[in-house]
Amino acid sequence: MKKLHHSNLIFFIRSGVFILISLLSINIKAQERCAVPQLLEERENRKPELSTEKFEKWIEDKKNLQSPFSQRTQAVTVEIPVVFHIIHNGEPVGTGGNLLKSRIDRQLEILNEDFNRLNSDSSETLDDFKSIAASFEIEFVYARQDPDGQETNGIVRIPGSQSTYSYQERTILSAESYWPAEDYLNIWVADLAGGSLGWAEFPVSNLAGLDEASNNRLIDGVSLDYVYFGENPDSPTFESKGRTATHEMGHFFGLRHIWGDGGCSVDDFCDDTPEASSSSTGCNLSKTTCGSLDMVQNFMDYTNDECMNVFTLDQKTRVRTVVENSPRRLSLTESRGLENPPVFNRDLGLTELNSRFTGSCSGNFNPQTTIKNQGMLPIGEYSVQMFIDGILEETIEFNDTLQSGQEKTVYFSLLNFEETGQYSIFYRVNLTNGFEDERMENNQKLEYYQKLAEGTLPYEKKFQNNIAPWFIRNIDEEETWTLYDNAIGIPFYENRQNFGQKEEIISPIFDFTTIEVPELSFVFAQAEDSIPNRVSIYASYDCGRTFNDLVFSNSITDLSTAYEVDSIFSPEFRLDWDTVKIDLNRLKDEESVCFNIVAENRLSNNFYISEFNVKESDKKNKEIEIIRWEDINPLFCDEGFEGILTIKNVGRENISNYKIQVLNNNELTKEYIINDEVLVSGQETQVEIIIPQPEQNIGEYEIRVITNNTEEEVINTFYLPFQNNCFEELPPLRLSLRENDNDNWFEFNPDKDQGWVFSTDNRAVNSNSSNITKESSEDWLISPLLDVSNTNYLGLIFDLSYRKPFRQAEKFEIYLSDDNGKNFNSLIYSKSGDSLATSFGNDVPNQLIWRNEFVDLSPYVFKEKIRLAFKVTHDNGQNIYLKNITFFVGQSPPPPYPNTRKPFVIYPNPAKNDLNLHLNLEIAEEGFFQVLDMTGKVMLEFTEPKILNQFISFNVSQLAEGMYILRLNTKRITATERFMIQK
Missing domain, CATH: 2.60.120.200 (Jelly Rolls)
Structure with missing residues (x-):
């Protein structure tokens, strides 16, 4: 079976009763629902080394190096460390997407049962396929230690930044929580959008030159919809028995859909899976296509979970080849995540501190940290030191016994920082009485305290020469906010490998009670990219200790200002910049507000901010603006004016009465008082306006919309020039x-x-x-x-x-x-x-x-x-x-006029019966035409009341053969052209 498929990323999507989506689907409807085929074609065009042909040749070469005996019967069981990232919406554990551990445990059991043919429904495999049913000898286990070497249960619970995630947003989902893909099989469980039940990253080979073929280790793993995760009798369309994870895990280890994502001529590259014309749904065990019985019970089809129960020997060979050779699949079997965290006799470490960065208005700071005895033996004498900007500030000694696994929070003396600035606070724990700590890398922690400056409102900051008095919070200590020409920005383009890293910059503190209607605005620039960098602004009401109030996010407002470029984007032009305005009216009673601008690396181009302003909003409580005049009539011929005025409530409050005035030479001509309807904030409405015919022929009406706003009138003006123009x-x-x-x-x-x-x-x-x-x-x-x-x-x-x-x-x-x-x-x-x-x-x-x-x-x-x-x-x-x-004058566009300065050209020349004139004058005027013979005798003449650029044809059949002259006379020009008559 020779077939062809292009892919490095595989998606499993079910929707409704009928399931139809594939990596390179030939079904038009599927392509409309999912852009994966286009995405994969684009990826292969950019990286030919990721082609299906090369990957399949690599698998075939690796398989040929192994004997059939070792392929099918003697595979050694390997362990794969798994971490489940439960991305929820803030629900308590056991509600919505924040799944119970028991359900996660069961899903892990299902994976091990299905991959090792220990599933209870394996006995239901059709007799036609029992002889090729396979166990993969793969055991999925919870990771035993996290990337920091600490003990873990293999489950991470994180509130997501989005309520749902589509497969186009897989980089966003994986950035919510990620462990190194070389050592951990990342499984993200979230609310997936667009009908997707899951997707998985396809493995790559290690052919020469393909070391960087994957191109994005940060999304390598499996993503699953929480509704179809584990056993869930309430899942829609079919009852979930955890087989979505089994299916996607097959993709993760290199298996393709059994119908080859095409038809009878397209292969899944496993000889013992019968050809199929398409995917299967439900559980029709007698389905036959391509001249043979379809293997609808295979985990790599789209049948209901209760129907799936089998992998084949060739699928096992393929998976084991990937596990034993594909770089990031092989490294999983040798991962430190499979090992229990190291245990020492004496190991005292620091586990927590206040936070990496913290702030305060008063300058007072309560430093504290948490220590834990991570060793096997109890520890009786130890001390904790605190350094401020490298100088020892305080040492606290302890003589009590700290048992193995026991924690203690250490509180230091109150600090008071009088000067505005950033201070480093370094903590170190030490064993005393001559004992030696057997692991020193967890003995110290560093945090920063920032006493923020106070700003006055209105506030304007132009980042031209400095960043102060703003403070940068560079938690990852890599790329961060940098001063550029007349702006601050982040060099994301030069650091595209650091996906998901967040860079923060903190504003001064403002008293919002000093301003009536506050408005925040910032001027920004960023080139378009496939996934724009995420930019958010958070407000703090405790002087920068916590930032929990999201006041802006570009998930709503796109912050791209320029077309995509294949180099570092540097804003040069006026239109490279734009401004966002944010209504902060709800903060007007807050006495202490500062802002944190957070930019998150999404592998896009650099992001810049040139100005940040907080001022009184121009938006009034009550204001109506004239948007346009419908049925406009500024020119009139012996009649008055009438039309429809479109107006809009651009204020904050609803308006129930206003008036419209029409003035001519500052004299009131017409007035409309409206008090019979409520105009909701943001609403448009139309008012019919009728104005008598003016006495003068040329003039200008002034149209006013007047609203009472507190103690003043708000007037917006619209000008309607007019002219008695009947010419x-x-x-x-x-x-x-x-x-x-x-x-x-x-x-x-x-x-x-x-x-x-x-x-x-x-x-x-x-x-x-x-x-x-x-x-x-x-x-x-x-x-x-x-x-x-x-x-x-x-x-x-x-x-x-x-x-x-x-x-x-x-x-x-x-x-x-x-x-x-x-x-x-x-x-x-x-x-x-x-x-x-x-x-x-x-x-x-x-x-x-x-x-x-x-x-x-x-x-x-x-x-x-x-x-x-x-x-x-x-x-x-x-x-x-x-x-x-x-x-x-004509029904179709004229042909291009010849490249000549002549006022007209004639053709055909020689002519027989009809002669065509193509005119091209600068100014329209009357034209007098004459046709003269070579003696000067007038043979034909006619007048056109207005000529400019039209075509004129006239009959010359009555003229004898010979040479003639066409003459054109207007008030401005006289021009002649010779032509010939040929019978």
Whole structure:
């Protein structure tokens, strides 16, 4: 059976009654549910040494070195040390995911039963397969000592940072709790998302050059959903009997699904497992595919737990080959985790202290540590010393007897640190009376005390030249917060091997009772990566001793600001930086608050912070903001204004009454008082506004929304310029884009923030979005009124350029009005972000990249008169550039005009019956055409009321063969071109 499979990571996913997911599934539905096949293909593309072909050749070579006798009958039982990481949501033991030890014990028993064919249901194996049923001679045992050499029961209970984990977040899950994968089989038990019951990391070979093939030892292990862990009669879809762990453990040791994750032509590389067309569910013992009985009872299928009961001899050979040769599988059998922790006669050690770092407002500190007699003999005389910044501060001597295994907490004298700063506190325990401690590495502990500075509000810290008065807490003593140019950051990119390490920096202490509505903000930069670094901010109310209040996490707000790079990311441009604002109103009564910024290494690029501010929030208790004017009508023809004003409650409180005023030349024209509805904080609503026709032809309305906020009125203003503009243009028409000449175009800028501007360098208009900071601000560019009553076909063509930054996304839309511009209700073009972009990057380009756009306006020519409105919605990103905005007479975009300065070209030349003119004038005007023979006699003439860039065809079949001249006369130019008639 020759088959092909690509994988280094295996997932086992069941959902509902039907189970269908594989490593390289050919089933489209499965691929939609899980991105594993794409992930594995990407991994193999990046690391060809991880290919299935190489791994399978390695296994085959290793198997050939062993005799069939040793493969099948004489395998020596090996022990594997297991640590169960129970990742729960803070429940007490025995509730939810914080499983009882008895259930964990039973799961370990099930693994040993299934891998050694001691399972009670082994007798139910079909007769067809009993002769190839195998015991692996593998015993899974609880680890006997932890990585520090201390005694352990092999179970670690940790509150997780997330409520659930998907397989895409396996690095996050493994980082919650991890023991070195060379010495311990890590089994993570958590609430798994996305229908996953579990997954396992696939082993690697030790072929030459593959020493680093795994690439991530920090996720090596097995992950299981707690609902399907051990025996659970209440598990959904099928009753869990602990076989999910058996299945995933098979993957951990190199077994593949028995159907090969494909069909009858795809192999699991075990000759004694019959080919199968797909996975099996339920327990159909008579299922037959690929011309043979399927082994639905095999632990590597997807049948119900009660149906599984067998591994085969070839599966055993494969697993034993991996165990005896794959580097991190072999090292498990030789692990110190299998050994009992070392025992000495006299071993006195320090086990606990206050914490690695602690803080205080007063400078008072109660130092303490815990000692334990870890030796076999009782200890009667000993002392504990405390050093402050390397100087002996205090020694406490003891003459009482400390029995084997007994602990004692030692309390030192109260310390008082008067100066702001960081102090090292070193503890050392010593045996006295001439006895020698037989193990010295556990005799000392080091912690740090930080007396934090006091900050005043409002507070602004720019990390330009120093970090002080902030304090770094570098618990792992590796990479940490570092001062860069005008920022602090962490060199994560240079330290990608330190997954999960957390770097902390502590702010000064603030009295929040001195500020009404506090708001925290920080300016940050980080390049995009597959798994962004985790950044959290915690608040402390006890001067930095504990930080338990999470006030910000990027699990909610993505902190990527720039596109991914294959080098160290260093922010250079304005758009490389962004700001997060955090409402801290709930802290306004706290007298002592400091913050801990925690950045966790997720193997991503460097993370930077340039500013940290705490100040009064701009957000008022009661405030309404004007968002936009719907059905905009700044141009009018003998009628009044009417439209819909969209407003939003941007305050903290609900608002039940407010008013809208319309002013013209500072005189009140209209007033709307609203007191019949409650506008909830954050809610938008719409108000219909009707304004009488103004007396003047050109002017500007000021629209105010007024809210009573405590003792003051909060006023937000929106400007509506107007113009009595009924002047009609005939197509074709082009926006000239010359300063002080806008061809009767009209700009509507309701916030008076500059909006559309002329760019001399690019001979284009640009949206000025990079300078407009108001969120979702809009600006409009409105065309003249077009008379299309005599036009059969009409198209809009324009050139557009927009460089899409990573974080921001401008939006560009075109609306059409068929009522003289009174209402723009027809959206005919809309693009934003990636779809709008002609290039990507946070830098301002030296040269714009243009794209030509065409919009067919022919469906609207029956309206007789139309206007267009070009609207940009700003995001303070990059400018949108427009040029060559032209109304073109035609139904399809014109071909590119030849690279010539001539006002027109003619073709075909020679012509026979019809002659085509392609015009390209700078300004639209009336054109007078003549066809003359070579003597100057006028043979044909006609007038076009308006020419610009259209095509004109006319019949020349009545002309005799010969050479002719086409002459064009306008008020501005005279141009001629020769052509030939050939019959």
